[in-house]
Every structure is written in C-alpha cells, then in structure tokens.
Amino acid sequence: MIYQRAALREFANTSIAVFVALLAVMLTTQLIRLLAEAAGGKLASEAVLALMGFAAINYLPTLLSLSLFIAVLLSLARAYRDSEMVVWFSSGLSLTAWIRPVLAFALPIVLIIAVLSIFLSPWAISKSLEFRQKMKERDDVSQVAPGSFKESSMADRVFFVEAVAGDERLVKNVFISSMQHGKLGVMAAARGYQQLMANGDRFLVLENGRRYEGVPGQADYRVMEFERYAVRVETRESQGFVETPKSLPLQKLLENPTPPNLGQILWRVGVPLAAFILALLAIPLSFVNPRAGRANNLIFAILIYMIYSNLISISQAWVSQGRLSFGMGVWIVHAAVLVLLLLLFFRRLTVFSWGRLWR
Numbered sequence: 001m002i003y004q005r006a007a008l009r010e011f012a013n014t015s016i017a018v019f020v021a022l023l024a025v026m027l028t029t030q031l032i033r034l035l036a037e038a039a040g041g042k043l044a045s046e047a048v049l050a051l052m053g054f055a056a057i058n059y060l061p062t063l064l065s066l067s068l069f070i071a072v073l074l075s076l077a078r079a080y081r082d083s084e085m086v087v088w089f090s091s092g093l094s095l096t097a098w099i100r101p102v103l104a105f106a107l108p109i110v111l112i113i114a115v116l117s118i119f120l121s122p123w124a125i126s127k128s129l130e131f132r133q134k135m136k137e138r139d140d141v142s143q144v145a146p147g148s149f150k151e152s153s154m155a156d157r158v159f160f161v162e163a164v165a166g167d168e169r170l171v172k173n174v175f176i177s178s179m180q181h182g183k184l185g186v187m188a189a190a191r192g193y194q195q196l197m198a199n200g201d202r203f204l205v206l207e208n209g210r211r212y213e214g215v216p217g218q219a220d221y222r223v224m225e226f227e228r229y230a231v232r233v234e235t236r237e238s239q240g241f242v243e244t245p246k247s248l249p250l251q252k253l254l255e256n257p258t259p260p261n262l263g264q265i266l267w268r269v270g271v272p273l274a275a276f277i278l279a280l281l282a283i284p285l286s287f288v289n290p291r292a293g294r295a296n297n298l299i300f301a302i303l304i305y306m307i308y309s310n311l312i313s314i315s316q317a318w319v320s321q322g323r324l325s326f327g328m329g330v331w332i333v334h335a336a337v338l339v340l341l342l343l344l345f346f347r348r349l350t351v352f353s354w355g356r357l358w359r
Contacts, residue, residue: 007075007101015071015109022063023056030055043132050131057124061117065275066305068109072102072279073301076286095348098283106279114272118250121268126247161192174206176231186212187229195230203230245320263320266330270312277337278305284344308337 030052037043043051076098079085089095162173174192178185189209196202206229214221245253245264253261285301311333318324 004101004104007098008105010075010078011071011102011105014075015067018070018074019063019067022067026059026063027052027056047131051128054124054128054131057116058121058128061113061121061271061275064109064113064116065271065278068106068275069278069282069301069305072106072282073286073298076283077288077297080286080288095283095345099280102279102283106276110272110276110279113275117268117271122247122249126243129243129247174204174209176204176206178231182215183213184216187231189229203232205230257326259322260320262326263316263318263329266319266326267312267316269330270316270334273334274308274312274337277334277341278308281337281341281344284341284348287348304340308333311336 031048034043034048034051038045038048076085079088088097157179158175158177160175161171163171170191170193172191174187174189176187178187187206187209189206191208192204192206194202195205207227209226209229211224211226211229212221213224245260248261248264250265250268253265281304282301285297285304288297315324315329315333319326319329
C-alpha cells in the first residue's frame with residue numbers, strides 16, 4: 001500500500017539521521033578518551049584509529065537499537081502533530097494497523113543487531129584486547145615518538161629522539177638517561193638505529209656520541225666519546241591477554257555455562273529482543289497532543305528506554321553473580337515490558353474508541 005511505502009521511507013530517513021548523529025557522538029567520545037591515553041603514554045598513537053574501529057563495532061548494536069526506537073517514535077509523532085493521524089482514524093483504521101509497516105522496517109535491523117551482538121561485538125572486544133596487549137609488548141625504543149621523552153617500562157631509562165631519518169629505523173639526535181649501579185649515565189649521539197642479533201637479542205646502536213657517567217651531586221664524573229655504542233633493549237615477553245566473558249565467542253560460552261558466561265549470553269540475546277520490543281513500544285508512545293508540548297512523549301520514551309536497558313543490565317549482573325537463574329533472567333524483564341506494551345496499546349485504543357462513540 002502507498003502509506004506503507006511512505007512510512008518505510010520516512011522510517012529509513014529518520015533512522016539514518018539519528019544513527020549518524022549517535023555514531024558521531026560515540027566516535028568523538030572514544031577519540032577524546034583514546035587521545036588522552038595516547039598523550040599520557042598509556043597507548044601508542046598509531047593504535048588510536050584501530051581501537052576506534054573496534055569500539056564502533058562493539059557499540060553498533062546499542063546505536064542501531066536506539067536509532068530504530070527513535071526513528072519509529074519521531075515518525076509517528078510527526079504524523080500526530082501534522083494531524084495525519086486524524087485522517088488515519090477517521091478512515092476507520094486502527095492504531096494496530098501500524099504494526100505491519102513497523103515490523104517490515106524493524107525486522108531486518110533486528111536481525112543485523114542480533115548478528116552484531118552475538119558474533120561481531122565479542123570479536124571486536126577480543127581484537128581490541130589483543131591489539132592493546134601487542135602494543136604493551138613492544139620494546140621501549142619502538143614506542144619513542146620524535147620530540148617527546150619516553151620512560152622505559154622498568155623506569156630505569158629515559159629516551160628522547162629529536163627526529164626520524166628517511167628510514168623509520170634511523171633516528172637523529174638521540175638522548176638516553178639511565179641509572180646503573182647507583183651511577184647516572186647520560187648518552188647523547190648524533191644518530192642511532194636498532195639492530196637485531198642472530199640469537200634474538202635487540203640492541204640500540206648509537207653512533208658519534210658521548211657518555212657522561214657519575215653520581216648525582218658529585219663532581220667526579222667521567223666523559224667518554226664513542227663512535228659506536230650498543231645498548232641492549234629489553235623486550236617484554238608475550239603474556240597474552242586475559243579473556244573475559246565479553247570477548248568469548250558464543251560457542252565457548254555455551255561449552256562452559258558458568259554464571260558469568262550465562263549472564264553474557266543473556267545480554268547478547270537481550271539486545272536484539274529489546275530492539276524488537278522497543279520498535280513496537282514506540283507506536284503507542286508516539287501519541288502527541290498538538291496543543292501540548294512536543295517533547296513530553298520523547299522524554300518519556302527515552303526514560304522508558306533507559307529503564308529497560310538498566311533492567312537488562314541488572315538481570316545480567318544478578319545471573320552472573322548467581323542471584324538469579326538464567327531461565328528467569330532471560331525473560332522476566334522482556335515479559336514486563338511486553339505487559340507494558342499491551343497496556344499502552346489497550347489504553348490508546350480505548351481512548352480512540354470512546355472518542356468515536358462520543359462523536
């Protein structure tokens with residue numbers, strides 16, 4: 001029908017606009033947080049974009065769910081404000097007639113949310129943890145950025161590189177401060193590079209420089225000039241990353257049904273199910289009195305969304321702690337919202353029926 005095609009087109013346009021806005025806010029927030037970590041030396045600057053990508057995949061189910069809910073809500077609220085619903089009800093159509101076009105629009109998105117929540121989001125979290133671990137396992141020299149001081153992981157050396165030459169392995173004007181056997185050693189060289197030996201040992205080779213060695217506060221220090229000086233670089237051993245229920249694939253969660261794993265399964269299944277229920281819940285919540293404030297229903301709808309999401313989180317936490325059985329936790333919150341959905345539909349249909357009878 002014509003109204004269904006028009007409704008689907010409006011749902012799609014509104015959801016795209018809302019999703020782009022929410023995605024921009026999420027990416028901006030993640031960028032600020034990751035740049036703060038990079039500025040503090042906790043994260044390599046080249047890892048920012050990769051971690052932003054993993055975070056975007058992880059948050060996609062929530063963003064799509066909220067976009068779907070707001071798109072249906074705003075589209076139907078506009079129909080109320082423009083008095084299109086008056087024509088709709090005057091034609092003998094009921095509010096329940098909107099269920100079909102809403103489901104036609106929502107079901108493909110809910111399917112995408114399910115795939116993201118159950119499979120892709122855990123993969124993104126796992127890759128993010130793995131990527132962060134690889135960044136931590138790099139040797140101290142490879143993490144040095146030109147123009148900034150970098151302290152080693154053991155807090156016994158400080159590196160400074162003024163610039164990087166044509167080859168990224170070559171650096172110019174190198175400064176190294178180290179403490180050995182109670183003596184402070186300071187080395188300055190015109191250039192340096194990394195060298196990997198046959199046995200796997202890694203060295204930072206300095207050329208054409210000087211070394212100052214002595215005890216701080218005493219004048220008896222030594223000055224040595226060298227053409228070539230090799231400093232052994234300690235490379236941290238690979239320890240792997242600790243997997244959490246959030247990063248485990250669904251198959252491993254099912255193979256080991258511990259309370260934390262069952263809680264994670266509840267969350268992954270609950271996200272697409274909540275998106276489906278919220279899309280239907282937006283139909284009765286979209287009622288707007290043109291003579292009243294336009295933002296009242298939107299505020300109320302966002303409040304319901306927040307309560308719904310928090311209740312799912314609480315049920316997940318209780319299942320993870322063993323305070324609630326998985327069978328009870330997986331349906332109790334959604335059943336309560338379904339009852340609310342039926343009550344809102346009944347109230348709205350009753351109001352319209354009494355209005356027609358009175359006229």
